[in-house]
Amino acid sequence: MLIKQLSVFLENKSGRLTEVSKILGDCGINMLAFSVADTSEFGILRLIVSDPERACKVLHDNDFSVNLTEVVCMNCPNEPGALAKALQILSDNQITIAYLYAFSTGDSANVVLKPDQLEECIKVLQEHKMELIEASTLYKI
Amino acid sequence: MIWNERIECATRDEMRIIQSERLSETVKRIYHSVPYYRKKMQDAGLTPNDIEDIDDLRKLPFTTKIDLRDNYPFGLFTVPMSEIVRLHASSGTTGKPTVVGYTRKDIQMWAEVVTRSLCMAGVHRNDIVQIAYGYGLFTGGLGLHYGTENLGASVIPISGGNTTKQIQLMEDFGSSVLCCTPSYALNIAEVIKEMKVDISKLKLRVGIFGAEPWSEAMRKEIESKLKIKAIDIYGLSEIVGPGVSCECEEQCGMHINEDHFLPEVIDPETLEPVAPGEIGELVFSTITKEGLPLLRYRTRDLTRLHYEECACGRTLVRMEKCKGRSDDMLIIRGVNVFPSQIETVLLNMSEVEPHYLIIIDREGTLDTMSLMVEVQEQFFSDEIRKLQELRIKITKQLESVLGISVNVKLVEPKTIERTAGKAKRVIDNRSI
Known part of the structure; x- marks a missing residue:
């Protein structure tokens, strides 16, 4: 149930994002989803990729500050109110979220979540029959 | 006006006699009261009897900031603390500050040399002197304060900052003299313009600026913007504070109060005296100080000395504006900063590697x-939050150690150039 997310530290200067995507592309690593969190001076690029371990290594070898963080990916029906329902479950159970981002493939909407309590989050979502995506499935999308 | 004509216009021979007597007395006192110095002299095979006149100065070992640090805080004081009436402190090369102590007589001597400096600058007792140097551990504010009172002029002890108030008091009180760092003087000039204050209505006529290096170009800028004569004053807390030397109205070098602070210029590599008139590192021996006398203290400031009599009539030796430093000390808004202080802060934080610029x-x-x-x-x-917390933590720790604010930027690894030799840690974009 745990998904490995790749995080990359980026200074706010032009061309850095291009470089990351180029390095990954050259290694045949596919980017499935990503989000950029930014401040006035730096940003953090968070990525779900087809091969997180290898992506981490190549970026590290290219002098990027990278790490792998465990996150959860939840599949929501692609319809109004679905996300609200899922988030309500989490807040009812006092699970806070550091950040989240979403991507959709066909009819399904996927939400990547970084909760403060990872195990607890998975347990609660499973108890409420929310569909969590397996890492092996996700990396092949 | 010349405050102390007998001294300030003495012949070289007269000065030499005064200096020699005072030097040999100081050496005796230090030798008998500070074990650290006694050992240093013994290691050099010296006794106080070996120092009879100023030509013997060369035999003595040097003193540096490291000696002050090793004896932190009061180890080099030559009198008991009951005799010390004031403490000041400036930046050390690492976390610990450099501490200096003054006896009552030291404070009087300091007031005397600052009074002489004010007179050199053309200040007289009818002047209203606005002291916009910081008051506190920094020697600038209180140093100028005591000298101004000793002269009999009126002090406005406003300290640094609060620029609009500075300008308001200039207008209302009719300040005729401004004492501050040269960069703050320019800042005041800009705010005067922004506030649309008519500069011709101000009574300002002299500025006494120091505590940081400034160029002749900056002098011209200050003089034209504030419509004043800008005078350079020099000092360092280890020796006394401001008033070690000061320009006269001729503006052709700073007269050293050499009956108190005996100057030498050495080659910072060989430590031998340079040929007369050559540039080298300025070294001072304090020859009247009681609390913390220092022998052959290396200032790290690079300059040269001129012994010819000045057009103002004074014979006190003149030093040129400092040409730079023989170490890596930076002066930022009048505050001394050593890159090693920053490195110490970073090394003490487990999260950070000391790759910095x-x-x-x-x-x-x-x-x-x-x-x-x-x-x-x-x-x-x-998580952004964690990186921002780290950034704030570094900022706060630096601020508490350095005493000035630092804009911390987190950058990607290997952004900072690695060099094979000595790492380049500082880029100074100021044109001063």
């Missing part, structure tokens, strides 16, 4: 310091 800029008239710190993988987090 200091960038000094002058934005408008004020110096700013930025610090680039590489974000290494071991403390890189996927």
